[in-house]
Amino acid sequence: MSTGYQKIKPHKLVIPSTITPKTTKKKYDAIVVGAGPAGSTAAYFMAKEGMNVLLLERGPYPGAKNCGGASIIAEATHKLFPNFWDEMDCERLVTSQSYWWLDETSAITAGFRSMRLAAAPFNRFTVKRPIFYAWLAQKAVTEGATLCLNHHVSHILWEGRQAYGVALSPPQDDNELLADIIIAADGANSLLTERSGLTPAVSPNHLSLYVKETIALSSDSIEERFNLKPGHGALIGLIGYPTAGFNGTASIHTFKDSISINIGMTITNYVQAGLPPFSLLARLKRHPVIDTLIRGGITTEYGSATIPEGGYTAIPKLIHPGVLVVGDAASLVNGTHGFNLAMWSGYFAAQTAINAKISGDFSIKSLHLYRQLLDKSFILQNMKHNAKAASFERDVPYFFSLYSHIANEAAFEITKVYTMPIKTKRKLVWKKIIGLQPITRILRDMWKGIKVLWGN
Ligand SMILES: Cc1cc2nc3c(=O)[nH]c(=O)nc-3n(C[C@H](O)[C@H](O)[C@H](O)COP(=O)(O)OP(=O)(O)OC[C@H]3O[C@@H](n4cnc5c(N)ncnc54)[C@H](O)[C@@H]3O)c2cc1C
Numbered sequence: 001m002s003t004g005y006q007k008i009k010p011h012k013l014v015i016p017s018t019i020t021p022k023t024t025k026k027k028y029d030a031i032v033v034g035a036g037p038a039g040s041t042a043a044y045f046m047a048k049e050g051m052n053v054l055l056l057e058r059g060p061y062p063g064a065k066n067c068g069g070a071s072i073i074a075e076a077t078h079k080l081f082p083n084f085w086d087e088m089d090c091e092r093l094v095t096s097q098s099y100w101w102l103d104e105t106s107a108i109t110a111g112f113r114s115m116r117l118a119a120a121p122f123n124r125f126t127v128k129r130p131i132f133y134a135w136l137a138q139k140a141v142t143e144g145a146t147l148c149l150n151h152h153v154s155h156i157l158w159e160g161r162q163a164y165g166v167a168l169s170p171p172q173d174d175n176e177l178l179a180d181i182i183i184a185a186d187g188a189n190s191l192l193t194e195r196s197g198l199t200p201a202v203s204p205n206h207l208s209l210y211v212k213e214t215i216a217l218s219s220d221s222i223e224e225r226f227n228l229k230p231g232h233g234a235l236i237g238l239i240g241y242p243t244a245g246f247n248g249t250a251s252i253h254t255f256k257d258s259i260s261i262n263i264g265m266t267i268t269n270y271v272q273a274g275l276p277p278f279s280l281l282a283r284l285k286r287h288p289v290i291d292t293l294i295r296g297g298i299t300t301e302y303g304s305a306t307i308p309e310g311g312y313t314a315i316p317k318l319i320h321p322g323v324l325v326v327g328d329a330a331s332l333v334n335g336t337h338g339f340n341l342a343m344w345s346g347y348f349a350a351q352t353a354i355n356a357k358i359s360g361d362f363s364i365k366s367l368h369l370y371r372q373l374l375d376k377s378f379i380l381q382n383m384k385h386n387a388k389a390a391s392f393e394r395d396v397p398y399f400f401s402l403y404s405h406i407a408n409e410a411a412f413e414i415t416k417v418y419t420m421p422i423k424t425k426r427k428l429v430w431k432k433i434i435g436l437q438p439i440t441r442i443l444r445d446m447w448k449g450i451k452v453l454w455g456n
Pocket residue numbers: 033034035036037038039056057058059062063064065066069070071072073151152153154185186187188192210211212262305306307326327328329333336337338339340342
């Protein structure tokens with residue numbers, strides 16, 4: 001049966017070489033800091049319009065500072081980079097998505113799988129980060145942007161209140177790089193904007209630390225264990241037991257010859273739990289329903305990374321004279337969705353910079369277009385809709401774990417066949433539920449949860 005998804009040919013990974021700008025005091029139209037999805041997208045669209053763009057990346061290649069893979073939303077990416085799946089070597093086409101609510105020994109699962117998700121223009125792909133990042137950076141270079149690798153930007157330079165360039169760390173011969181506009185795309189916990197006095201340090205309540213492992217398994221084993229057609233992939237969100245009594249999330253992604261498992265919660269929660277991050281991942285891997293998925297696999301990567309999960313109310317000031325903040329640096333993350341928001345914010349920043357270049361005006365007033373474009377887009381509308389999610393997770397810190405436990409206990413009693421009348425069994429289930437949490441508190445917590453989902 002045709003899946004509708006045909007691999008054209010694997011994208012040959014061409015890592016752009018390091019280029020050192022030769023002319024001293026050359027002024028660029030724009031400097032972009034960070035060759036992640038946000039920065040490379042901004043650089044690509046500005047260069048495409050003929051702007052002279054310098055893209056600075058601290059790593060030895062784009063994606064070097066990130067580990068493993070993730071999933072990208074096809075429609076959001078396709079609208080910016082039409083038919084990107086023909087150019088980039090995607091891993092698997094996702095046709096199965098599910099959530100598993102775990103307690104210590106069991107899981108309640110709810111999912112959706114459909115071949116309709118395999119029809120062009122598709123829904124989601126899993127991708128390996130270095131391939132995705134290199135592909136995007138290569139696109140910017142092809143349009144004429146200059147990419148400098150191993151260039152760590154320490155801070156923004158100011159003349160009065162207007163930005164005029166950036167400085168590198170460690171200092172180099174040609175240390176001051178000049179431009180009309182700086183785009184800060186340096187990712188979560190942006191030290192560039194913090195050091196430059198533009199944003200306060202990200203609160204530990206708003207910063208989640210994820211630990212992540214890539215486990216190699218044969219393609220056949222993955223397809224058998226996750227019940228997938230060849231080339232298709234699965235995503236599983238894991239809730240409850242993984243985060244040891246706190247709110248947070250874990251997930252499993254499938255790739256061609258590996259799967260990744262990651263888990264994260266806020267830094268404040270780690271401190272309260274008194275648990276080192278790696279121990280959460282280790283205990284999740286031992287869970288009976290997870291162990292069967294990863295058994296026999298070989299760990300090929302292990303790493304950690306942060307996600308700014310403070311939501312709408314934690315978004316810092318995004319526009320400064322001569323500076324725009326994009327992607328994770330701007331806390332533009334909705335749940336754990338970040339790539340599409342990063343790329344679209346990079347695109348809006350590019351539109352704003354192109355407009356400012358034409359008018360020759362890089363003041364806050366002129367750059368306000370960036371905020372207007374964001375406000376009108378799905379990015380800020382969705383983040384606004386979920387604005388109360390972060391505070392809800394802080395107010396009801398036990399929500400995911402306690403209610404996953406209660407649901408699993410109830411499901412066990414319902415599934416177990418006893419020699420007792422149905423009425424007695426119903427009473428047993430009810431007693432079990434209210435023995436774990438008084439009904440008034442259950443109703444109050446559920447009402448709060450519904451209000452957050454509803455966007456009130
Ligand atoms: C474990 C985990 C899983 C995730 N899974 C998903 C997923 O499945 N789907 C999804 O949509 N999102 C996912 N996300 C979120 C997603 O990774 C981010 O939202 C996205 O990468 C943000 O892109 P960005 O370009 O803003 O930042 P980044 O991807 O972090 O890129 C920033 C770049 O800037 C460079 N840099 C940083 N500082 C400097 C400096 N001073 N000078 C020069 N260069 C610098 C970095 O090296 C990096 O290359 C996940 C995040 C984590 C941690």
